[in-house]
Amino acid sequence: MLYLIFKLIDLYSWVLVIYALLSWIPSLRDSKVGEIISKISVPYLNLFKSLPLQFGGFDFTVVAGITALQLIKRFIYIIYNMLF
Template sequence: MLITLTIINWLLRLLDVYSIILVIYALMSWIPTLYGTWFGRIIVKVSRPYLSLFENLPLQFWGLDFSIVIAFIVLKFIQRFIVIVFNGVFY
């Protein structure tokens, strides 16, 4: 039980860190030259595989791409689902 709790806790923390990475990726779009820095390349390399799942959805309105917002919301739903399932199984 303690090991499972620790694993779930680490998974939730990793999802929090990934959420922060997605926010950083979105903020970097305001200054596109940041994508060329070493930090920007790391952020792009980490975030693009997940964001590519949402590229084909029709989420572009008025010249803005809202796929990152939907990707962030889905990630938070996944995180919430893990908490609900964990609470339902162990408590």
């Protein structure tokens, strides 16, 4: 079960990376796949929009989102090891 949760977190992290890469090629973001990735990514990334993560024309919201996922993954691992 824990393995599945970790794989889902890793998969979602990759979806966020793909979302960030799609921002460099607007025609891909407007494709069907791009729309699906946006629908999956944007609600989660909106959690970080209130933070000042835009510097010099760059938006580090995706980096913050991936970092948060990895911290959650680490936290789950630590709690699991403490309990079992």
